[in-house]
Amino acid sequence: MDKKIVFIKDTGISLPERTKDVYAAFLNGLRDRGMQDSVMAVRVADIGAYSQGVVIKVLPDTTYYNVKDADINRIIDSIKEGKAVQDLATRKEAKQLRIVLRNCGVVDPDNIDDYLARDGYQSIKKVLFELKTQEKVIDEIKKSGLRGRGGAGYPTWMKWNFAKQMAADQKYVICNGDEGDPGAYMDRSVLEGDPYSVVEGMMIAGFSIGATKGYFYIRAEYPLAVDRIQNAIDRCYERGLLGNNILGSSFNFDLEIRLGAGAFVCGEETALIASIEGRRGTPHPRPPYPSVKGLWGSPTVINNVETLANVPYIILKGGDVFARVGTATSKGTKVFALTGKIKNSGLVEVPMGTTIREIVFDIGGGIFNNKAIKAIQTGGPSGGVIPKDFLDTPVDYENLQKLGSIMGSGGMIVMDEDDCMVDIARFYQRFCFEESCGKCSPCRIGTAQMLNTLSKIAEGLGELSDLDNLRRISQAMQKAALCGLGQTAPNPVVSTLRYYQDEYEVHIINKKCPSKKCRNLLSYKIIPEKCKKCSVCMMNCEAKAITGNKDDGYTIDMNKCVRCGKCFEVCKFKAVSKE
Amino acid sequence: MSKITKEELDNIAKQPKKEDKDWIKVGMSSCGIAAGAEEVFKTLTEEVKKRNIQVAIKKCGCVGMCSVEPLVEVNVEGMPQVTYGKVDKDVAIQILDDHIHNHRLVNDHIYDIQVKKADG
Structure with missing residues (x-):
């Protein structure tokens, strides 16, 4: 008989980790019953639950949370008897759902056969030989309710339909891989982990609007993504999945990569088109929209990487299956890049309608260093902050907009009590100021003036x-x-003004930064009662602002102090105060 | 390379999904490579060859747990499919010694457990 396998992890946060103790107790319990050869206990580093005390998972599907020492032997006995301890066991459902990331981390991104073995190119086959008409494909996308994952959430089928209706000799499909929001890297991971899905999505989009040519627009800072997409394109040409008469049909489709040179504004579709055409990457007014007059004057559909990665799934499984996931207005899943003050930073894919709290605490494992959460930021420089009071909001396009943020491309930055909202606003404003292309004065002058004002306050x-x-x-x-x-x-x-005006006011009226982040508003002082007169702070002060001697103690001259914070960090006795 | 035809795709779709043989996958996206996945991949490939172990070493994209890269997912017969995180050269060798050879899971490095249907 196979060994029973038991996983152990202490997920509590208030005490020092006890996984090893529980593990030892468990082993002892096994030995007492002579079960050490039939049960394998393993200490794990992550058990998928957080702040739930000691968690013990007995394969295949029994998990015990908040296990007390006294329960350990009961659990061992239950394993012997082959049934669960009823009053302790609970089942937890998986919160993540992988549609976009279905192949990421599963297939070898350079190997087309891996992708073929996982329903690869079955969708384009279905499009060419079963659905056959553009209308039917677009209808399937319409049924799915798929909306653009680049941020604005425009219904994908409408975009495609506009371009389809245009009479033109040449039309284009563009994949927007110019991911530039600070802290967001969903598209990079999809391009790197599952390039063939995006290629297939492009082919389906091309068929639906009547385009025979597509471009990948990928930023040059993503060299690995570029390599893998290029390899995917090459393999597809070799196997007859790109080029003329694909799979023996009359459908022709070519793909090429264009590199973005690192300008944030080139993620905007009209600037992106200008950049592909070889012109300076600046936007122009819409309408006309690209679906009417886009690349080289031809109707063009521009979709985000994540949107395109959804397409093969929708076609294969059917739009109605996709539409079962999500909320009334936002269907399917969304990939978030969870970063900031979070324990498990990384990519998560959750059904639309999952609450922010579930994402941050149940999947992300909560806040780093056990501090208190203050807010989350979504949508990068185009989005806003969502204070902790709204953590139970289900995530979808409309809800985030109501709160003054946006879904954006999927960056989710978690902030704790140490983050200053004036500083955050200033950070994003500086980003926009630097990335503004300068073509229109509201943006060119506006970002500069806002940045000046924010700096003044800080x-x-x-x-x-x-x-x-x-x-x-x-x-x-x-x-x-x-x-x-x-x-x-x-x-x-x-x-930030909407939710944290009081914080701005403290900066302005009291000249203090409550989160102790804005350097110029800090003052350092040595607390004589705590000072052991060791002189470490003085030796570390590069501005020579600390004077004194071992008998009389030390003082900081705030006129000379550059607020580097070194004295605060080096003092072992916490005798330096920072306010 | 032969061209893929519609019939070939039909055949792939009809075939039951192949039972995976024993394999080890190393996450080799930017996040993994930055954390040292290339060395892990190299170590595993070399050691497997040296010890003549019948297990395929594959690479794959990012599964999302970027904070604990490099990630190594192991699937061998008779053992649950698990993902090891924060793997370095030493842990990689430990995985081969313990997990693959002795069928004993490695402590303190498991970050994800997939329960295979066959187990349930």
């Missing part, structure tokens, strides 16, 4: 009228900027 020179100014500039930019970059650049400021 340096303790702010006035209360600055807040109104920020709001006025924000409104002007939202209304008058030419493209999405400028229109959404004020969002981080607007949303």
